[in-house]
Amino acid sequence: MAIIEREATRRGQTAVAERPKVTVRDLKGKVDPDWCPGCGDFGVLAALKQAIAELSLQPYEVLTVSGIGCSSNLPGYLSTYGMHTLHGRAIAVATGAQLANHHLKVVVTGGDGDGYGIGGNHFVHAMRRNVDLTYVVMNNQVYGLTTGQLSPTSIKGMTTKSTPFGSVENPINPIPLAITSGATYVARGFTGQQKHLVELIKGGLQHKGFALIDTFSPCVTYNHDNTHEFFKQRTRKLDEMGHDPTNFHAALEKGFAWGDEIPIGLFWKREDLPALDELEPVLADGPLAHRSLGVGPDAARALLKELM
Amino acid sequence: MKTVDLAIGIGGAAGQGIATPGDILARIFVRRGLHVNAYNAYQSIIRGGHIFLTLRTSDAPVLSHGDRLDVLMPLNQDTMNRHLRLMGAGSTVLFNSDTIKPADAAAGVQLCPFSVKQLAPGLRGDLVQNTIALAAILRLIKVEFEILEEILTLQFKRKGAAAVAENVGVARAGYDYAETHFRPFPFSLPDTGKPLAFFEGNQALAMGGAAAGVRFYCAYPMSPSSGVLHWMARHGRQLGIMVRQVEDEIGVINMAIGAAHTGCRAMCATSGGGFALMSEALGSAAMMEIPVVCINVQRAGPATGVPTKTEQGDLWQVLGAGQGDYPRIIVAPTNITDCFKIVPRLFNLVDRFQCPGIILSDLLLSEGRSSADPAEFDFNVPIERGEVIGLNGDGPPANGYKRYLITDSGVSPRALPGTPGYAHVVATDEHDEDGVLISDEFTDPHKRQAIHEKRMRKMDGLLPLLETPALHGPDDAQVTLLGWGSTEGVIWEAMQQLADAGITANNLQIKWLVPLHGEEIVSILSRCAKVLIVENNYSGQFARYLRSETGFAADGHIRKYDGEPFMPHHIVDGVRAILAGSTKLYVPVHEIQV
Structure with a gap:
């Protein structure tokens, strides 16, 4: 059984050539997406499939975990193993799955409300633990599936069903939040830049540790402020700006930038920190999920002795 | 026939070192093959307050911490003030007369003052008084000094020869002083020659998880469930169990579900407040059909409630946890040994039926301690993955x-x-x-x-x-005491006391709560003369559940919801009151402020 070798994925040295070829077609799920025509999420799904195919990750080796929301329907449109969990809980479930079987490639997908709002606590703690997850957030700055309310990334002043007179709150900025929380790969993509997005997701999949790819994925139905056109005019690639993703302070500075020029690309990456599973001596004997169960007679005797 | 039934109470402020003499006494008893039951009444405080450990031993099985004390070891004046009035004829009170003064004691109570200044001149108070009192107790029950010497030597070895000599010397002084100044108990402590194991309920639950093959355990600290986390954390690496402390209980249960989905057995434990946060995810485990086991160690609610006190107040919470209808298994172990056995059993069931399983323990079981034949801890359990x-x-x-x-x-x-x-x-x-x-x-x-x-x-x-419940005790009893979960021991002891008083009683103890053997339960109860439901909560949660499932309404109720567990006489008093027709709902008043 060809499983993803830990060593090979570590530091992005995936032995792509040795893997059976996977095409985008192989990755098609049982049903087609039911997103609104023009939704940015189509672009994320396409980019994710392209990235998996280019790395020849076998569909059965990948576990795609999502929460709830328009974008969280994504695992159903892929042919990998998938978990469509509760609203806000994808990161927690994915952490358990990754630690229990670290030979799986665990991808988390979802929206800004799911990840930065209701799931905010799990998000922050997964990053400080540097859990080996690739987290693709389809950030449309609005709640879509509940028909258009304020989200944690909605801009100040935005008029929604829950803020008919305009929001007075400041949004969360996931990029500096991720950098300061301990994520070791922090990127931002835009569905209007497909090739660029594929590269960012590929980089995340090859990164050993917590990778965030926050992606502008405009909502054509409920967000009339942050549209495809809005981002098309403003986004600018970091590598064209001469950004060094190993420079912490530069990464933070670029992460806070917002206005006529909004940076996309890889803000921050460090490879010197082990992922959580690499720090666990219990995993030295292979994935927990593959172990036989029970306590051997010697260990049982030792445990009993403690009670005597 | 039992020849010894001895209950020792040790009380003081948190931080005064109550646990150590308690542990030493318990070890001495179980090594002689004597049975032990221990209950520690404590408070949510790290230093100060009032902590009271009851340690009861006998050559017959000890079903509860009992009704009375034979020995009181007050480590401060507060404990003396609270407990002395409850000491009866034939009992002994040992205390440091330098700092503690007794009030008037009942006739026949032996007051045993000792002076730390005199017995251990130049040594500092608190822990020295514990060692002296411990040695004196051992002298009064005729345990050889060498046994204590060996234990103290082992305990202080790390601190060097001087510390060993000092502690053994102090103990010797207390032992000898008791010999010449105090009246010993009229029995010698028997030795059955078959040492017993001594353990806490949370330890048993954790070991049960290990036996079941749990490979992933996670939790958020919450009294009184944290003992499971501590055991797992200490033993996880050696046993190949990954142990994680998670950011909150929502994360805990979801992480366990994620791990379980990959095929390893996953477990978590919490108390009522944490369980409330887990509700939605338990439904998700049922919906995704992922087997996972969650332990709820109940404490007195609602809300933060009384974190260090016991209650059976979460039954309706677990019955109704989460939105919608979904398959789940709920089981309430009936004694501390059962805490071990139930875990592998439940894992086999949840694996086979691919649904969540909930163990409903409580503080009394989980932090209570008990002895058992080591053969009860059989790690060679059947594993069925479905x-x-x-x-x-x-x-x-x-x-x-x-x-x-x-x-x-x-x-x-x-x-x-x-x-x-x-x-x-x-x-x-x-x-x-x-x-x-x-x-x-x-x-x-x-x-x-x-x-x-x-x-x-x-x-x-x-x-x-699931095995059907069965009557314990005479079929034709005047009274049937119906209980669930942790109250089995105290009910059995109350039955013995009732029998001594000429009232025959039997017990039907319910362990499997969901699914419920409703028909069998009603069939048994319909043959019983008078059914009284005993439970540790305000509203009669089990009584209401049984009525909703079967239409059966009991003849009377004995309930307690002050945070302390039932003592046998509370139940006996309740049976008497209800039989006398003075009430249908008896609520005892706890005699001691603990």
């Missing part, structure tokens, strides 16, 4: 694999992620046999009904596998 594809890398690629295949049993073969050919999506949205959502674009009332019935059908297969 219908799983891919555990051993087996299973050919199956075209058209349906994760939620509709079957007569309601159970569908479960393929583990990583198995070639079986990729599928599990979903918390309603889904069809394929796992495709039928909650939005493909909404279909017929499919929804079929898949909902498939899941719920599992409960029908489960029920016959």
